[in-house]
Amino acid sequence: MDVLNAIIQGLFLGGLFALFACGLSLMFGVMEVINLAHGDVAVAAVYLGLSLISVTHIPAIWVFVLVVPVFVVGGYFGQRLFLQRSLDSGPITTLLVTFGLSIVLENVLQEVYSANSQSLDIGSLVSSSVQISSQVSLPYLSMVFLGTAVVSLAVVQLFLTKTATGRMVRAVADDREAAQLVGANYRHLFGVAAAMAAGTVALAGLALGMYTSISPSSGPSYLLYGFAAVVIGGLGSLWGTLAGGMVLGLATTLGSLVDPDFGSMLPYLVFLAVLAVRPRGLFPKKAVL
Amino acid sequence: MSALLEVRDLSVHHGQLEAVRGVTLAVNAGEVVAIIGANGAGKSTLLRTIAGLHTPSAGRVVFDGRDITHLGPDKRVALGLVLVPEGRRLFASLTVEENLLAGLYKGRPGAWDMAKVLALFPWMAERKRQPASQLSGGEQQAVAIARALLANPRALMLDEPSLGLSPLALRRIYSVLPELVVSGLGILLVEQDVRQALKVADRLQCLLEGRQALQGAPAELDVEQIEAAYFGIAQGARSAS
Numbered sequence: 231m232d233v234l235n236a237i238i239q240g241l242f243l244g245g246l247f248a249l250f251a252c253g254l255s256l257m258f259g260v261m262e263v264i265n266l267a268h269g270d271v272a273v274a275a276v277y278l279g280l281s282l283i284s285v286t287h288i289p290a291i292w293v294f295v296l297v298v299p300v301f302v303v304g305g306y307f308g309q310r311l312f313l314q315r316s317l318d319s320g321p322i323t324t325l326l327v328t329f330g331l332s333i334v335l336e337n338v339l340q341e342v343y344s345a346n347s348q349s350l351d352i353g354s355l356v357s358s359s360v361q362i363s364s365q366v367s368l369p370y371l372s373m374v375f376l377g378t379a380v381v382s383l384a385v386v387q388l389f390l391t392k393t394a395t396g397r398m399v400r401a402v403a404d405d406r407e408a409a410q411l412v413g414a415n416y417r418h419l420f421g422v423a424a425a426m427a428a429g430t431v432a433l434a435g436l437a438l439g440m441y442t443s444i445s446p447s448s449g450p451s452y453l454l455y456g457f458a459a460v461v462i463g464g465l466g467s468l469w470g471t472l473a474g475g476m477v478l479g480l481a482t483t484l485g486s487l488v489d490p491d492f493g494s495m496l497p498y499l500v501f502l503a504v505l506a507v508r509p510r511g512l513f514p515k516k517a518v519l
Numbered sequence: 520m521s522a523l524l525e526v527r528d529l530s531v532h533h534g535q536l537e538a539v540r541g542v543t544l545a546v547n548a549g550e551v552v553a554i555i556g557a558n559g560a561g562k563s564t565l566l567r568t569i570a571g572l573h574t575p576s577a578g579r580v581v582f583d584g585r586d587i588t589h590l591g592p593d594k595r596v597a598l599g600l601v602l603v604p605e606g607r608r609l610f611a612s613l614t615v616e617e618n619l620l621a622g623l624y625k626g627r628p629g630a631w632d633m634a635k636v637l638a639l640f641p642w643m644a645e646r647k648r649q650p651a652s653q654l655s656g657g658e659q660q661a662v663a664i665a666r667a668l669l670a671n672p673r674a675l676m677l678d679e680p681s682l683g684l685s686p687l688a689l690r691r692i693y694s695v696l697p698e699l700v701v702s703g704l705g706i707l708l709v710e711q712d713v714r715q716a717l718k719v720a721d722r723l724q725c726l727l728e729g730r731q732a733l734q735g736a737p738a739e740l741d742v743e744q745i746e747a748a749y750f751g752i753a754q755g756a757r758s759a760s
Contacts, residue, residue, distance in 0.1 A: 401621050411570060
């Protein structure tokens with residue numbers, strides 16, 4: 231039964247990894263930006279949430295509604311005013327800029343909030359669960375997370391396939407010049423993609439902040455998980471990223487059954503194994519997105 | 520009356536190389552102007568510059584009386600100046616239908632809509648859910664033209680529409696041109712296939728190493744003149760040999 235519980239937990243955790251990683255996948259798929267500050271953006275969302283709670287005393291669950299829109303808007307303008315300039319001067323510049331952003335974010339958070347780890351306190355919800363049988367239980371929180379992850383990924387997917395703007399985001403990813411020739415302002419569409427990336431990673435960050443405790447320097451370790459999920463699933467494929475997240479989540483919880491340390495090692499062993507056998511990921515895509 | 524699309528003394532550099540050197544041309548509504556020339560003569564560069572993908576080093580592009588030399592390519596589409604690029608350039612991961620819908624994204628309102636395009640190319644309706652990458656070259660070219668038409672252009676530029684097509688596919692593509700011209704569209708066509716260009720064009724321009732080597736109506740030009748301008752053989756040297 232421990233195994234069954236671990237599998238359930240692993241799938242829940244995997245949904246969260248996937249939500250975290252989908253922004254990485256989007257940024258790379260649409261504008262070939264490898265955002266090294268992705269993890270720090272998630273951490274920043276947690277701290278913004280913590281500040282909101284300490285100032286307004288609203289219930290923690292409300293921070294989702296307030297923080298995510300801030301990051302969506304911030305993502306759009308961050309891309310337009312900041313990342314686009316570095317994109318115009320070459321891919322290495324962009325890598326350096328996001329690396330710099332990561333260091334700056336980490337240090338600002340440390341300066342403002344100290345290096346202590348904190349978590350978003352959601353009261354009794356964190357430990358309550360539905361008892362399926364005497365040995366199997368489904369924690370509410372994990373179910374909410376998996377639900378949020380699947381719904382968010384579905385919304386992103388629907389946006390990309392059903393709306394004119396979303397369609398053009400995919401078109402720009404395919405062929406930027408041809409997209410300009412049908413009237414697309416690619417800078418605007420890059421901004422839209424960055425807004426989706428920032429919104430989803432803020433959502434994932436807040437969820438992580440409720441699940442576990444976070445410190446200003448946690449970003450890069452989450453970034454590693456995100457990269458692993460993206461690469462296992464196949465670069466640029468959104469559903470591949472969901473699968474990659476699930477594989478990582480399962481590896482984490484099943485590995486922890488053997489030994490807690492093995493739980494943090496197994497995902498990377500799986501990652502290496504996938505790279506060795508299928509270097510282009512489990513679900514490679516011919517085209518991006 | 521001034522022309523729909525005018526290019527005045529346009530020069531374009533690719534780094535050190537001057538790909539287009541002082542080209543002047545005009546396209547009126549309801550007229551087909553063809554640009555011919557060998558590989559590397561600067562034909563595609565000229566079209567891409569008119570579409571806004573390259574910035575010229577000198578000269579001007581005027582559309583409907585408005586100087587658009589420094590306007591972004593996306594803004595030109597909204598004005599009604601649309602390029603069907605060399606090699607079709609469909610969005611490979613989008614379906615046929617999504618590729619067509621992309622044409623509507625920032626297009627002008629006008630006579631062309633999905634129903635009219637599907638009437639022009641009936642096979643597209645059945646295959647609209649297929650990825651564009653699965654189409655044959657001729658089908659891709661048709662989708663690329665349909666995508667451009669959905670933007671309701673006033674001037675349409677076609678860059679080597681015959682490239683890599685079978686004779687049958689080529690005939691099919693060219694068979695739609697007269698209908699477009701009747702609708703009042705100005706067409707600027709780049710073509711390597713000189714015979715094809717002579718057949719459809721009202722006026723012809725030949726580029727040689729970025730320069731205008733020859734221009735005129737097809738009826739006024741003889742084959743020798745065109746050959747000389749196309750390959751850059753001096754008339755005197757030719758008759759001497």
